[in-house]
Amino acid sequence: MTTAAPPVEPASPAGRHKKGETAPLSEGARAERRLGLMLCAPAVIVMAAVTLYPVGYAIYLSLERYDLRFPNASKFVGFANYGTVLSSPIWWQAFLVTFIITIASVAVEFVLGMALAFVMHRAIVGRGLVRTFILIPYGIVTVVAAYGWKYAWTPDTGYLANLLPSGNAPLTHHVSGLAVIILAEIWKTTPFMALLLLAGMALVPEELLRAARVDGATAWQRFTKIMLPLMKPAILVALLFRTLDAFRVFDNIYVLTSGANNTRSVSILGYDNLFTALNLGVGSAVSILLFITVAILAFLFIKIFGAAAPGQEVD
Amino acid sequence: MFAAAAAAAVPVLAACGSSGGGSGRTATLNWYMFPDGSGSFATAAANCSKASNGAYTIKINVLPNDADTQRQQMVRRLAAKDSSLDILGLDVTWEAEFSEAGWILPFTGARRTAVENGTLPAAIKAAVWRNQLVAAPLNTNTQLLWYRKDLVPEPPTTWSQMVADATRLAKEGKPHYIEVQGAEYEGYTVLFNTLVASAGGSILNASSTSAQLGEPAVKAIQAIQQLAQSPAADPSWSNQHEDDNRLAFESGNAAFELNYPFIYPSALQNNPSLAKKIGWTQYPSLVAGQPSHVTIGGNDLAVSAYSKHPNQAFDAITCLRGSANQTTYAIKGGLPPTLTALYTDPALIKGGYPFAGAIYTALQNGVARPQTPAYQSVSLQISYNLSPPTSVSVGKLNTLKSRINDALNSKGLVP
Numbered sequence: 001m002t003t004a005a006p007p008v009e010p011a012s013p014a015g016r017h018k019k020g021e022t023a024p025l026s027e028g029a030r031a032e033r034r035l036g037l038m039l040c041a042p043a044v045i046v047m048a049a050v051t052l053y054p055v056g057y058a059i060y061l062s063l064e065r066y067d068l069r070f071p072n073a074s075k076f077v078g079f080a081n082y083g084t085v086l087s088s089p090i091w092w093q094a095f096l097v098t099f100i101i102t103i104a105s106v107a108v109e110f111v112l113g114m115a116l117a118f119v120m121h122r123a124i125v126g127r128g129l130v131r132t133f134i135l136i137p138y139g140i141v142t143v144v145a146a147y148g149w150k151y152a153w154t155p156d157t158g159y160l161a162n163l164l165p166s167g168n169a170p171l172t173h174h175v176s177g178l179a180v181i182i183l184a185e186i187w188k189t190t191p192f193m194a195l196l197l198l199a200g201m202a203l204v205p206e207e208l209l210r211a212a213r214v215d216g217a218t219a220w221q222r223f224t225k226i227m228l229p230l231m232k233p234a235i236l237v238a239l240l241f242r243t244l245d246a247f248r249v250f251d252n253i254y255v256l257t258s259g260a261n262n263t264r265s266v267s268i269l270g271y272d273n274l275f276t277a278l279n280l281g282v283g284s285a286v287s288i289l290l291f292i293t294v295a296i297l298a299f300l301f302i303k304i305f306g307a308a309a310p311g312q313e314v315d
Numbered sequence: 316m317f318a319a320a321a322a323a324a325v326p327v328l329a330a331c332g333s334s335g336g337g338s339g340r341t342a343t344l345n346w347y348m349f350p351d352g353s354g355s356f357a358t359a360a361a362n363c364s365k366a367s368n369g370a371y372t373i374k375i376n377v378l379p380n381d382a383d384t385q386r387q388q389m390v391r392r393l394a395a396k397d398s399s400l401d402i403l404g405l406d407v408t409w410e411a412e413f414s415e416a417g418w419i420l421p422f423t424g425a426r427r428t429a430v431e432n433g434t435l436p437a438a439i440k441a442a443v444w445r446n447q448l449v450a451a452p453l454n455t456n457t458q459l460l461w462y463r464k465d466l467v468p469e470p471p472t473t474w475s476q477m478v479a480d481a482t483r484l485a486k487e488g489k490p491h492y493i494e495v496q497g498a499e500y501e502g503y504t505v506l507f508n509t510l511v512a513s514a515g516g517s518i519l520n521a522s523s524t525s526a527q528l529g530e531p532a533v534k535a536i537q538a539i540q541q542l543a544q545s546p547a548a549d550p551s552w553s554n555q556h557e558d559d560n561r562l563a564f565e566s567g568n569a570a571f572e573l574n575y576p577f578i579y580p581s582a583l584q585n586n587p588s589l590a591k592k593i594g595w596t597q598y599p600s601l602v603a604g605q606p607s608h609v610t611i612g613g614n615d616l617a618v619s620a621y622s623k624h625p626n627q628a629f630d631a632i633t634c635l636r637g638s639a640n641q642t643t644y645a646i647k648g649g650l651p652p653t654l655t656a657l658y659t660d661p662a663l664i665k666g667g668y669p670f671a672g673a674i675y676t677a678l679q680n681g682v683a684r685p686q687t688p689a690y691q692s693v694s695l696q697i698s699y700n701l702s703p704p705t706s707v708s709v710g711k712l713n714t715l716k717s718r719i720n721d722a723l724n725s726k727g728l729v730p
Contacts (some may be wrong), residue, residue: 065725067725068390068394068416069412069416069689069725070416070688070725071416071417073725084726084727084728085728088727088728090728090730169551169554172554260499261499264730272695272729272730273728273729275387275390275391276383276387276691276695276729277691277692277695277729278390278412278691279692279725279729282725282726282727282728286728
């Protein structure tokens with residue numbers, strides 16, 4: 001998709017010269033391309049229907065005063081809803097909380113995930129068993145796991161809360177509540193990170209590592225100078241996926257604290273404004289701002305990792 | 316689109332012939348109702364279906380446990396003009412919102428008179444929006460002051476007295492906490508509403524167009540501060556819901572509790588020896604010599620605007636809130652009735668409602684929550700801006716006022 005497609009129509013000689021190296025397509029190649037486009041079309045149409053339309057509708061709603069409770073007062077308000085959101089301390093609080101959760105959970109997951117990937121990669125006995133065990137948390141439904149954590153950290157019902165001095169209810173305070181949310185996120189998605197990193201690790205040629213060893217490279221040098229650079233595409237994918245996921249965190253918070261004590265993420269804020277306050281205009285503005293933030297994050301990742309990004313030509 | 320147009324047309328047609336029940340076809344009415352462990356709703360639905368002689372069959376669709384998700388489920392369906400909803404079980408805080416959005420049909424003419432006859436005026440008032448009766452009161456609820464007769468021989472009548480009594484008990488080393496809702500949720504809004512009303516004011520102006528607050532709100536804040544700064548405040552006050560208060564009172568550390576009557580049957584079951592010492596009286600007042608004005612809760616029944624069988628649904632509601640059924644809900648399910656006559660009915664009083672008289676008095680002086688379609692947002696702003704109760708100050712009222720005005724105009728983010 002990302003390789004630029006030359007125009008299908010036979011280009012004029014002048015145009016062809018401007019394009020430089022692009023050679024004119026043969027009759028057969030053109031027919032093949034047409035077939036390819038036709039084969040893609042149904043999927044593209046379905047994708048457009050289920051993603052483009054809702055995204056477009058959300059953008060439209062975010063420019064309206066649209067509140068289900070006051071259907072007669074609906075009108076176009078331009079960017080007023082965005083002004084409301086961006087000037088509200090509640091939004092910035094939620095943004096900060098989301099940022100903290102993202103940075104903390106992705107950083108810890110990366111380190112732990114790398115360690116687990118090593119374990120899975122190097123396991124000599126019971127490799128299948130080891131991999132299965134490591135993947136169990138990822139296989140549990142997030143909401144189910146979140147309820148497990150919730151009860152565990154609630155005094156009287158939970159074994160973890162009972163380890164704390166009595167009278168401590170970690171889910172009812174800002175800092176400890178956030179810590180529990182981050183812990184639940186890490187527990188849940190480290191296996192996913194490990195799996196993606198394992199895929200990258202499998203691509204590192206064993207001979208290269210042995211050769212470096214013969215040349216006297218230490219284990220740390222072999223890791224930083226050989227493995228990490230070769231794993232760069234896998235690391236990018238793993239960090240990108242997890243950062244975008246973590247930034248949209250919803251279910252763990254919804255179950256654990258439902259956003260009380262300033263633990264609400266941007267997604268929870270959007271949900272509250274859309275489904276509890278029924279204010280589709282302001283709620284959609286929150287959603288669109290979340291969408292833009294995620295797009296910027298993805299863009300930055302690709303920029304920072306440059307050529308290692310998937311789909312980029314590596315010369 | 317066609318279905319929506321058809322559904323919208325039906326109520327108009329049906330309204331023309333209100334006696335057209337003899338079509339011979341049994342209508343299935345979907346009743347969306349909150350869960351009820353006692354099974355009294357199911358019994359009532361079966362009895363009413365049978366009594367209708369084939370006019371309708373009521374099918375109960377159980378909603379989720381908590382009020383927020385109940386509302387969300389109905390709102391999502393109604394916003395999509397779902398015609399499979401007929402009878403809706405509404406919390407008293409949703410009437411204005413559902414009516415303003417055009418999701419429920421008003422009770423008019425003879426139907427309105429029939430609902431109003433013999434029903435508590437305060438419960439009717441909560442079901443009226445823009446001079447229309449938009450729902451029929453099913454059950455009501457209100458708070459009383461529950462106290463320990465062994466610790467407090469003469470119950471206090473004012474808030475200051477209550478705090479003073481508790482402070483004295485604290486000095487004597489006896490159980491002394493005052494159990495009251497203080498977590499950041501709607502129950503805390505209810506406390507604020509009760510205090511403001513008891514101080515002679517209201518949160519919104521008469522036309523629900525802007526925040527009123529003023530001097531009574533200052534008094535309400537001072538009452539909260541007075542409790543917060545005394546030894547009578549439970550250390551976990553800022554995290555307590557109704558049920559936390561019940562548990563704390565049952566554990567024996569408290570002398571007072573401001574709560575709904577459900578705590579009494581619960582105490583009888585969990586701590587019978589303590590239950591014998593529980594006394595009840597009116598909620599303490601803020602102005603000496605004046606009664607308190609306690610927030611009225613409860614649930615109503617309404618007919619969906621997209622129902623295909625609105626006539627049968629109205630008839631079914633009449634049956635479901637009938638005297639016999641309300642007695643069952645009260646005795647089996649603990650829901651205080653909305654029919655005035657039942658409060659002097661010996662069957663109810665002996666059946667587990669010895670405090671029926673006190674509740675009746677409280678309901679007579681009761682006050683509705685702020686009536687506005689934006690109630691949810693207003694409530695979120697109140698509980699957010701005045702939390703935690705331990706650090707509340709009069710200075711926060713200005714911010715609160717502008718946030719409430721934003722909420723009324725659906726401006727601003729809700730927390």
